[in-house]
Amino acid sequence: MKRAIFDDDHEAFRASVREFVERSVLPHAEQYAEDKGLPRDYWLEAGKQGLLGLEVPEAFGGAEANDFRFNAVLAEELSKVNAALPSCTGIHSDIVAPYLVELTTDEQKARWLPRFVTGELLTAIAMTEPSGGSDLAALKTTAVRDGDEWVINGSKTFITNGWSADLVVVAARTSPEKGAKGITLFAVETGTEGFTRGRKLDKVGQSESDTAELFFADVRVSDAQVIGEVDRGFISMMERLPQERLSCAVSNVAHAKQILLETIDYAKDRQAFKQPIGSFQHNKFLLAELVTRIESIEAYVDAAVLAHTKRELTAIDAAKVKWLSSQVQNEVLDHCVQLHGGYGFMNEYRVARAWRDARVTKIWAGSNEIMKELIGRDLGL
Ligand SMILES: Cc1cc2nc3c(=O)[nH]c(=O)nc-3n(C[C@H](O)[C@H](O)[C@H](O)COP(=O)(O)OP(=O)(O)OC[C@H]3O[C@@H](n4cnc5c(N)ncnc54)[C@H](O)[C@@H]3O)c2cc1C
Numbered sequence: 001m002k003r004a005i006f007d008d009d010h011e012a013f014r015a016s017v018r019e020f021v022e023r024s025v026l027p028h029a030e031q032y033a034e035d036k037g038l039p040r041d042y043w044l045e046a047g048k049q050g051l052l053g054l055e056v057p058e059a060f061g062g063a064e065a066n067d068f069r070f071n072a073v074l075a076e077e078l079s080k081v082n083a084a085l086p087s088c089t090g091i092h093s094d095i096v097a098p099y100l101v102e103l104t105t106d107e108q109k110a111r112w113l114p115r116f117v118t119g120e121l122l123t124a125i126a127m128t129e130p131s132g133g134s135d136l137a138a139l140k141t142t143a144v145r146d147g148d149e150w151v152i153n154g155s156k157t158f159i160t161n162g163w164s165a166d167l168v169v170v171a172a173r174t175s176p177e178k179g180a181k182g183i184t185l186f187a188v189e190t191g192t193e194g195f196t197r198g199r200k201l202d203k204v205g206q207s208e209s210d211t212a213e214l215f216f217a218d219v220r221v222s223d224a225q226v227i228g229e230v231d232r233g234f235i236s237m238m239e240r241l242p243q244e245r246l247s248c249a250v251s252n253v254a255h256a257k258q259i260l261l262e263t264i265d266y267a268k269d270r271q272a273f274k275q276p277i278g279s280f281q282h283n284k285f286l287l288a289e290l291v292t293r294i295e296s297i298e299a300y301v302d303a304a305v306l307a308h309t310k311r312e313l314t315a316i317d318a319a320k321v322k323w324l325s326s327q328v329q330n331e332v333l334d335h336c337v338q339l340h341g342g343y344g345f346m347n348e349y350r351v352a353r354a355w356r357d358a359r360v361t362k363i364w365a366g367s368n369e370i371m372k373e374l375i376g377r378d379l380g381l
Helices: 008-035 040-048 068-079 084-102 106-118 176-182 233-269 281-309 315-339 341-345 350-362 368-378
Strands: 123-126 142-146 149-160 167-173 183-189 195-200 211-222
Touching (some): 008 040, 008 068, 040 106, 068 084, 068 233, 068 281, 084 106, 084 123, 084 149, 084 167, 084 233, 123 149, 149 167, 167 233, 176 183, 176 233, 183 211, 183 233, 233 281, 233 315, 281 315, 315 350, 315 368, 341 350
Antiparallel strands (some): 142 167, 149 211, 167 183
């Protein structure tokens, strides 16, 4: 079905992202997986191409597009390569960007945004802790006032870009007695004494992304590192999680769609019993169903992208597209593996990697259970 949300400007931008992917990403894609992370050159090239500052004001070198359809185009094109690229890139340009653009002082903007846009200042966001991620309000990392400084102690885990980020947005408890209303966001930068990282975590999929544990031992930061208002961090995160979940939904669909299209080609080519496997009625009907399911979830996510462009996307709508798109993605990719037979279980096949890569999308950015909890609460249950 023809999609109706993109205009000529978005398609021109898509062409430039594709050019970037072909020139600067595809030749190195295998290396990223071996290195368990993206090299700085990836970020610098993306910066040169103007891909990292879509939401950043022009005054600081960004595109100031303020139209999430451009973010969606970027996520879609990167998702066609693998699932880790849109995740790492999206953490920086879709997820951290709003914190650094909307909550910062002019001095902080001038200090961070120009290098954020060029890829010289890579970012991550650290909410999850070893003791739990779903119950964000229960986080244990503390930031205690000492003179005119804050002293941060605690640890975070599963942090995307955590190993390579130059600046990490860290959620810490500043007023223990105030529960969710006592959390503040801090920018902790590489080189700050007491801030260390563990190894790159060994994941089941998405080897191209670096995911790390972070440790804070008496890390001292000044007020110049506080992002937004003291004790308002939880609300700041809740306000920005819908964009994170929408970004995930866009990638979920584009990633599954790409592999499905490749599987259709495979089913036309691969022979069994002297005929293409796709011509058996079971497989033909299955592929017909999968294409229909992908097109319907794509239309649903497109509607959410458009709503977000108009600033109308609710947290509940974002939860709905996040859980459903990750569920559909996983189901579609499981069928794609099956259609590839034994090759579908070989790591050298894209379909096998895509299937492994997709599993986490039902867990991260708020697990699907938490998404349903939010939706259920909204139903008055
Ligand atoms: C590859 C990867 C990258 C990530 N990147 C980041 C990142 O960049 N920054 C960051 O802060 N975090 C990141 N995360 C963390 C991720 O958001 C958390 O893993 C997720 O929120 C779940 O938290 P948890 O792992 O502590 O699971 P838990 O909270 O321990 O949950 C365990 C299980 O219990 C279920 N559960 C919990 N509460 C309920 C409930 N009320 N009702 C029903 N079921 C419930 C959960 O759905 C889950 O199935 C990443 C995780 C991974 C795996």
